[in-house]
Amino acid sequence: MVLKFVGHSYSSAALRVAVVLHEKKIPFELILVDLAKKEQKTPEFLGKQPFGQVPYIDDDGFILYESRAICRYLAAKYPDQGPKLLPSGHDLRESALYEQAASIELQNFHEYAEKAWIEAILKPKTGAEPNQAVIDDAVATLNDKFDVYEVILSKQRYLAGDELTIVDMFHLPYAARLVEFGCTLMTTKGPNVTRWWNDISSRPSWQAVKDGVLRSEDFILNETS
Known part of the structure; x- marks a missing residue:
């Protein structure tokens, strides 16, 4: 199942995640949220991101929000895909x-x-x-x-x-x-x-x-x- 990336085109937090997705060449399905229409405050959205903010990811049912946490997760999951971007953890x-x-x-x-x-x-x-x-x-x-x-x-x-x-x-x-x-x-x-x-x-x-x-x-x- 391709990773779902739920965000906004101009959100700094979404861009933070997007650049790592591109560095790692990770295929994803982009789902844009209209912040002006408060789509991030709907019950459905809040069920995935309780603070009502973008972005979050859905990785085969695993929901993760907070852009820096998402980036760490992606870099750790794909250590050999593109540049490493994280220490190995052994040192x-x-x-x-x-x-x-x-x-x-x-x-x-x-x-x-x-x-x-x-x-x-x-x-x-x-x-x-x-x-x-x-x-x-x-x-x-x-x-x-x-x-x-x-x-x-x-x-x-x-x-x-x-x-x-x-x-x-x-x-x-x-x-x-x-x-x-x-x-x-x-x-x-x-x-x-x-x-x-x-x-x-x-x-x-x-x-x-x-x-x-x-x-x-x-x-x-x-x-x-």
Whole structure:
């Protein structure tokens, strides 16, 4: 049974999963949810994802939500399909460094990038007035965080070491959205951050999904909206 991927074309969380699906070349059936129509709040949807958020996957009856958990599951299930993207689990230190990198992305990047994007892009789209002070504060914090990224990436190729992992790819949706509203940290902060960003953002998997196009000729498409 082909994996069912229930999401939204422009959701950052859905894009996070989509890029891993493409990296791993995992066939899937895409089921798009119309968020404007609140399809994610229907009893049927809430029976699969009780928080009423996208995405979730249905892998032959196994339901899993939360995008980072989904990505870990997919990378672990298909270790030899495409790049590994996760430590083997046999090396305690390698696994610990991966978990360290995962915490860095969530605590030192995602929180601030999301806050800046909500104010700079999402609020104007909904007719709300953006708070420039919030944007400036979030970008200033990211500026300081990327000073540390520059140090880390001066010693290794990727955030968890010299091998690409899903943690690097977790950055893609919101880093691209920083660029969308003119934030240049990804390309001006330092040579190592720039190298890393150019590396991960130029991967064919991200190029396939970055504009909200989750479909591919290699995959099955089933749109509900």
